[in-house]
Amino acid sequence: MDMTPPDKKMKLVMVGNGMAGVRALEELLKLAPDMYDVTVFGAEPHPNYNRILLSPVLAGEQTVDDIVLNPLDWYSENNITLHVGKKVVKIDRTHREVETSDGMRVGYDRLLLATGSNPFILPVQGADLPGVISFRDIADVDAMVQASSQYQHAVVIGGGLLGLEAANGLMKRGMQVSVVHIGPWLMERQLDEPAARLLQKSLEEKGMKFLLQKQTAELVRGESGRVCAIKFKDGDSAPADLVVMAVGIRPNTELAESSGLHCNRGVVVSDTMQTFDPRIYSVGECAAHRGIAYGLVAPLFEQAKVAANHLAQHGISRYQGSVTSTKLKVTGIDLFSAGNFGGGGQTEDIVLSDPVGGVYKKLVLQDNKLVGACLYGDTVDSAWYFQLLREGRNIADIRDHLMFGQSNLGDSGHAGQNKAAAMTDEMEVCGCNGVCKGTIVKAIKEKGLFTLDDVKKHTKAASSCGSCSGLVEQILSSTLGGDYSATPAVKPVCGCTERTHDEVRAAIRDHKLLSIPDTMKFLEWRTPDGCATCRPALNYYLISTWPGEARDDAQSRFVNERVHANIQKDGTYSVVPRMWGGTTNASELRRIADVADKYAVPMIRVTGGQRIDLFGIKKEDLPGVWADLDMPSGHAYGKALRTVKTCIGSEFCRFGTQNSTQMGIDLEKAFWKMWAPHKVKFAVSGCPRNCAEAAIKDVGIIGVDSGWEIYVGGNGGIKTEVAEFLVKVKTAEEVLEYSGAFIQVYREEARYLDRTVHWMQRVGMDYIKKRVLEDEAGRKALYQRLLYALSVEKDPWAERVKDGVAKHEFEVFSV
Amino acid sequence: MSNWIKIAPLSEFPQQGARVVRHDGKDIAVFRNAGDGVFAMNDKCPHKGGPLSQGIVSGNTVTCPLHGMNICFDDGKALAPDEGCVGTYPVKVEEGVVFLQI
Structure with a gap:
């Protein structure tokens, strides 16, 4: 522990005023704005600028002013003392002082060395000539x-x-x-x-x-x-x-070496970015971590984040090295490489070569994992390959399609179809928010953005459905070169915490946390009560892990799940009553018609999920509408079981082999009221003609003459994904048990806002088969846990109509 | 001439939530945060007019339910990098009752 009295700030000195060091200060200011008096020494006579963009400046595409990341005002606003054009020549570790070439001495409690690197000058005659x-x-x-x-x-x-x-x-x-x-x-x-x-x-x-x-x-x-x-x-x-x-460059270790710090092709640092003197940290091109001194910005920013975490005395973050990729910032040339692109040894190569067309692609595999990639001429899939590489995902099941890219995996959807580099500035990237390529490129350059999250925040691109994330990453990398910060494989839940979704889930389970404040306290949340991103996730993790015990916090749910209706762009709501398996009757239809008359419903629409949607309902009218409908909630507004779509099946259809309508009704009656990480859709078809479109549902059941086939992980949305075959069973009871067990694994283990397909891509079909097929006792236990969780849920509409739950939601104060 | 108008006991406002006060055909969102701070502003997001009263409240901000813009209670301004501003109203709690000045 530091013995500094609390009223006196500690002194932090940073040597070097480049991108890595200043990023560490920015991260530190976010975590602990008042902990240190900060002094920065920079040898160059400039504030921190974006070194990556020197190439476009040289090429005349940008000016020096364009690439300044932190203007001088930033330093003064944050009370940072900046000395530009001053070179630190000595560290006196005994007295904890640094000394500059002109004799200035400044004391420190913590020192951050971010001295970067020097260009290597060939030792030839004439190397010192002008020019x-x-x-x-x-x-x-x-x-x-x-x-x-x-x-x-x-x-x-x-x-x-x-x-x-x-x-x-x-x-x-x-x-x-x-x-x-x-x-x-x-x-x-x-x-x-x-x-x-x-x-x-x-x-x-x-x-x-x-x-x-x-x-x-x-x-x-x-x-x-x-x-x-x-x-x-x-x-x-x-x-x-x-x-x-x-x-080439050489880490600039002159200062560190002369002060007796251990250096070996860089200032040697630990996973906490500390040098051999624990008061001295080092980040950036001068630091050697596990024998590697990185020269690209993405790893340096990760290092900066870790150093800041420790300087702020949070002490929970580790830097464990980075996988880097390369892009050349020469307009009109598409080139990408990452990992072990050379191959050799135990590796296998997949190569596509078209020298005349100017396209070359090589993928290097080892043990069914992608370990390297080298692309020239067509780099559309670079972001995807890089993700597969970093995540070390098993690609056995997609190996035969790997070379043809993500858009050829049997998916449709526009992700990656466009070639970022070939797009003109006017072409639309984000179809949800209408953001064009030019807007994104401009924001990246002018605002100094490095990550997908930065771009989302500043331009709104990729912030709605997310299907253009890959394209935005491509634009980032073609604008910044290999230096952009690729989205890390494992991300914290949000800016309120360092913890990942999986860590949060584990803590809630292992320590039996039962409320959001308890969870935040236990996991040392950085904000007092979280944000609109983490609170809904925490609420779901709590109620899915401890059904009946954890407190379901309405104020941490998105409006739709709090109000139990779907908010529309004008602030009115839509109401979808449940129609079991898509069936209804004259009395229900009569009540719906009466409601439409009584509340002057401006639009009645049949949904894609075989139900009826009443639009334009005022919030105050919701309880009245529900009372008059006298039908259960359709949960069309929630991360929950939505609909079980059916075809008519063997009762009427001359091709039907099974009673799919009844199966759908049974499934829906068994699983409705089920909260999940994201929306869940089922479908049941009575024969392989599959009129209920079961192949694009989270759980799709297809009746065949000898029983039922169960498919899982389909998705008809943003990117169409075809469900994978899980198992064939004989009876309706088995359909309930197997599909229930599958959905319960998803409920217990997926990350909030993962659809089944995203979660399955991560854990793999083998894992799901192991849990649901091979382990009979486990399957039955999963199914029982699901039934128990559902037993404590009530129909939210009935609760509000009959028991007056959350009455305040629907009443306005008129003054 | 603006006057303090008595609205309702603080207990009628959900913590980390809001109630709508309708005055002269206009909706005003009155928020109560986790620390029992009470704030009032027009119930209309500067982005696309979403009802801010329906957003998730955390700290001194509300997140608009339509497109996720964050609005700060203190000055009605959108948090960076978003831009925009909502009109706020003076509000006070006296002996457990919320008053609004319109």
């Missing part, structure tokens, strides 16, 4: 822009990501550019040979020249004293008025 620079900061870009207006010949040494982006920028500025590369092909750390050849070809078509397998011997001094040519070890030479060295 020889690296590509690292704004000063370098200024030097390149200036050179491009005066000189003709540019040579870029290094055919990696940075070198090619520099070459592209200089070419756009009108220079003749040659790229010198020691390797046999370009970007050998990110691409295999076939992909690199395609890349080289298309860059050559743009006018770039390549000198491969050339080793630099000397940079030649011209008459003016400036560099004028480059000489190679094989005796060749080329004219050069500007030489850009982009042969």
Whole structure:
């Protein structure tokens, strides 16, 4: 424990004013805004800017002002003392002070080293000549822009990501550019040979020249004293008025090493981002975590978050390394690579190659998991492949379709059909909120967005149905290059906590938490009473884990589930009474007609789920409407069992093999009132013609002559998913037990707002078969637990009409 | 001339919830948060006119039920990055009774 008295703030000093360090400060300010007096030293004379976007600045697509992430005002608003253009040269660990080159000394309680990296300069003669620079900061870009207006010949040494982006920028500025590369092909750390050849070809078509397998011997001094040519070890030479060295970066550990901190290709840090001196943290390109110093922004931001968590003394977060991916920020070139793209050893390759069409795709598999990918020319599915790779998902069941991408998995829906890079700015990305590509790109650049969540918040794209999330991730990565922060595989529930959905569920179960305040207290929620994202999730986890015991908190439910009707855009509600298995009778229809007259219902509509929907009901009228209908709630408004759709079946149909209508009625009567992580739809068809469309329902039952087939995990919404065959059973009782057990596993284990299909994709069909088919006792227990949970639920409409529950909801104060 | 109008006992307002006060054909949402703070504003989200009284209340904000915009009770402003503002009304609790100034 720190012994600092509470009235005195601790002192935090940060050395380095770059993206990783400042992100750590931002995260810290969110967690503990008043814990530290913060002082920042930056060697560059600028506030924190987006280093990733130096390439577009060089190419003339953006200005320096566009890429500033934290203007000077940000530092003063947050009471951060900023010293720009000051270099820290010494850390006195005994007295806990840093010292600058001009003799200034500042004490610290915690020190954050974010010194980044230095470009590697080839140790050749002439490397110090005027006109020889690296590509690292704004000063370098200024030097390149200036050179491009005066000189003709540019040579870029290094055919990696940075070198090619520099070459592209200089070419756009009108220079003749040659790229010198020691390797046999370009970007050998990110691409295999076939992909690199395609890349080289298309860059050559743009006018770039390549000198491969050339080793630099000397940079030649011209008459003016400036560099004028480059000489190679094989005796060749080329004219050069500007030489850009982009042969790699080295973690900047000079300061750390001189102060005795353990360094090994970077400042060595633990999973808590602490160096060997626990008062000193390090994040960013200077830090070596488990032997890796990362050079891309996504891992650095993860590190920043972890460091902030510990600096704020929360002490629960760990950094466990990152899987990174690469994209080249050269307009018109689609390229992506991630993981072990080279293959070899125990791996298997799937390759699609069309050199003339300019498309090359290679997927590397090991033990039925995707371990690497290298895509050129068509990167539509890069976000999906990267997700499969990070999650380590078993792809055995989709292996034969893997190469053809996500949209070829038998799904429809527009996700990923469009090619982000090829889209024009006016093309619509988010169909729900009408957001175009240009709006998203503009927000990413101007507001400094890095993650899908950022884009959702600022533009509303992908914030409704989410089917364009993949496309938005593509736009992020094509705008920012490989440096964007891909959505982590496992996410916290919301901004109120670090905990994931699964951790929250486990805590509620293992510690028998029975209310939302108890859960928040136990799990150290950061906000006093959560938010509109976490509260509904917590409420569902509580009531599904402890039915009859946990408190169902109406104020933590979305309006529809609190009011038991569906809110519409004008603030009125729609009412859908339950019609068991899609059946009704004259008396019910008469009552519905009377209600429509009495309350002047402006619209009556037959739903897709074989029921009747009354629109335009005022909230105050709801209890009256329910009383007059005298029918049970259809739960058409809830994350709950909606409808059991049926075909007429063997009672009337000449093809019917089973009485599907009765089966539907039985299922609906057994499972109605069931809350779930998301809405749940059933359907029962009486023969394989499947008129009830059972193949796109969460649970679909198809009658055959010898019994019933049960299908699970179908979805007719956002992305059509065909249900998978689970089992064939003989009797109606078995249909109830097996489908009930399946739905209970989903209720107990899926994350809130997972549809069955999303949950199944994560846990796999084998797991579901194990729980529902192979373990008979387990199946029966699951079914019993479901029946018990349902036994404590009441018809919400009847409760409100007869028992006056939640009366206040429906009364207005008139004054 | 604005006057304090007596509305109802505080106990009639759900914690982390709201009631609607109808005045002169206009709906005003009166919120009560978890700390028993009481706030009033027009029952109309600046985004697309959603009834804010029906939103989830957390801390000093309400989340509009239609599209999820967050509105702060203190000044009626939408939380960043959203933009927009709702008119607020003075409200007070005296001896357990809520009064509204319209």
